[in-house]
Amino acid sequence: MYAGIFMLDFLQDLLQMDKREKDCFCHCAEVLQEVYGKGMSMLGTKKQRMVFAILLVFFLFATGFTVISLPDNILDVGVVRPAQGTVTYLDRTLPLGEPMLFVSGRLFLPLQPMVTALGGAVSYAEDALVIKHGSRQVSLSKEKEDALYMPLYFESDTPYIYLYDLTNLFSLAAVFDSDANKLSLYHRQAALPYEADREDVPPKPAYLRLEDITADYGIGNNYTDEGLEKLRVIADYMYERGQSFDIAWIPLYTNPSRQLQNDLTSNFDFYNAGFLYTLDYLVDHNGQIVLHGLTHQENDTVSAVGTEFGKNSPFTLDEVEERMKHAKKTARWLSFDDSIFEFPHYSFTPKQLDIAVRLFGTICMQYPYARKAGRVEHVNSLRSDTTFIPAPLGYMPNQGELPEFREKIKNAVDSELLGMFVHPYIDFANITCATVDGYRTFDYQSGAIIPSVVDEVAKNGYVFSKIK
Numbered sequence: 001m002y003a004g005i006f007m008l009d010f011l012q013d014l015l016q017m018d019k020r021e022k023d024c025f026c027h028c029a030e031v032l033q034e035v036y037g038k039g040m041s042m043l044g045t046k047k048q049r050m051v052f053a054i055l056l057v058f059f060l061f062a063t064g065f066t067v068i069s070l071p072d073n074i075l076d077v078g079v080v081r082p083a084q085g086t087v088t089y090l091d092r093t094l095p096l097g098e099p100m101l102f103v104s105g106r107l108f109l110p111l112q113p114m115v116t117a118l119g120g121a122v123s124y125a126e127d128a129l130v131i132k133h134g135s136r137q138v139s140l141s142k143e144k145e146d147a148l149y150m151p152l153y154f155e156s157d158t159p160y161i162y163l164y165d166l167t168n169l170f171s172l173a174a175v176f177d178s179d180a181n182k183l184s185l186y187h188r189q190a191a192l193p194y195e196a197d198r199e200d201v202p203p204k205p206a207y208l209r210l211e212d213i214t215a216d217y218g219i220g221n222n223y224t225d226e227g228l229e230k231l232r233v234i235a236d237y238m239y240e241r242g243q244s245f246d247i248a249w250i251p252l253y254t255n256p257s258r259q260l261q262n263d264l265t266s267n268f269d270f271y272n273a274g275f276l277y278t279l280d281y282l283v284d285h286n287g288q289i290v291l292h293g294l295t296h297q298e299n300d301t302v303s304a305v306g307t308e309f310g311k312n313s314p315f316t317l318d319e320v321e322e323r324m325k326h327a328k329k330t331a332r333w334l335s336f337d338d339s340i341f342e343f344p345h346y347s348f349t350p351k352q353l354d355i356a357v358r359l360f361g362t363i364c365m366q367y368p369y370a371r372k373a374g375r376v377e378h379v380n381s382l383r384s385d386t387t388f389i390p391a392p393l394g395y396m397p398n399q400g401e402l403p404e405f406r407e408k409i410k411n412a413v414d415s416e417l418l419g420m421f422v423h424p425y426i427d428f429a430n431i432t433c434a435t436v437d438g439y440r441t442f443d444y445q446s447g448a449i450i451p452s453v454v455d456e457v458a459k460n461g462y463v464f465s466k467i468k
């Protein structure tokens with residue numbers, strides 16, 4: 001036993017663990033000893049087995065095993081509820097016959113009546129559903145559904161299709177009126193993927209983050225149904241220009257004075273379905289999810305206005321860890337990536353940062369211990385492998401400061417990382433969505449903020465890229 005304790009002390013010093021981590025480490029060793037006790041009995045005495053268990057845990061730490069595991073029993077996955085509301089196509093209400101469904105919060109529509117109403121047909125071939133529409137034919141097999149963003153959902157053999165997949169397959173625009181529980185479908189010109197010129201010199205990577213996106217029921221006047229549609233127009237723009245972007249998403253919108261906490265994993269309604277539709281749309285058009293805290297607030301403050309972490313945070317380290325895990329869990333439950341994190345207002349303490357480093361592969365901020373600021377840093381330790389991506393150019397505040405911001409980009413070329421962020425709603429005034437003859441049309445004014453930033457970056461040989 002003394003050898004085990006000595007070894008443990010040595011490893012603790014080596015890993016510079018705090019008390020909580022030590023406890024966890026010891027617990028792992030004990031659990032392993034218990035679980036594999038029988039098999040290990042051939043190793044000899046209890047003392048020898050303990051040493052072996054400690055060495056095994058050390059090996060697991062050193063090879064990337066993490067002691068922070070997420071319990072799987074907090075949230076039920078695949079919750080399905082009926083969605084009471086109406087769907088119109090070219091302003092005519094569709095008699096669907098079957099109810100619409102919220103499947104884990106996303107809006108699913110009965111496949112057969114929807115496709116028929118849109119002028120197509122569904123037939124059943126061997127193990128597959130075939131959708132025909134005009135000259136197009138899409139085959140969806142139960143096992144392999146590459147053509148879809150989300151698998152079909154079957155409610156006692158009746159297939160349901162996710163709204164985003166339906167709008168993709170039929171080139172439709174979805175317009176939400178969440179107060180009326182109404183979804184209107186129109187024709188649209190789908191965004192075309194960017195085709196790079198093979199002669200081009202490969203561009204250098206730059207990074208753009210769309211900041212503070214949250215399901216606030218339009219309370220902040222930004223993420224209304226209309227605002228979310230404009231966010232999708234921004235995604236189209238980025239996609240068509242071959243640019244990627246990060247989506248700094250606050251997973252749990254919280255507004256204490258309104259007694260509101262909008263949990264997307266339990267509040268299934270048309271607003272949240274429109275919000276999830278929008279996040280899916282962004283992700284599928286070159287966007288990458290960044291978990292921007294859990295609530296981005298503390299005490300009585302509102303999400304995106306408050307902070308959450310940092311030295312003035314009211315939360316203990318255990319609570320901080322729980323909050324980060326809760327954010328990850330929400331993302332995973334909704335089928336989003338949970339590996340990238342950003343501290344709200346870059347506010348953190350070294351111990352809070354340690355927790356984030358163990359939970360996330362990428363953190364959007366300046367690595368605080370870097371020799372030189374303004375660079376991407378890959379930081380490896382025995383237990384983690386983390387990339388830090390800073391945004392040295394800060395944020396683009398408003399239309400009036402666009403010329404100065406373009407100048408800032410130009411001056412940073414070749415000397416600094418072109419990392420920046422923007423609150424996307426500052427561009428909403430430059431975007432118009434309208435319906436003309438059954439078509440949803442979108443106008444993104446020339447000279448608008450995000451297109452101008454993309455122009456400046458592209459002109460200097462850069463492309464907004466995904467974090468790798």
Ligand SMILES: [Zn+2]
Binds near residue numbers: 211212296304344345
């Ligand atoms: Zn923020």
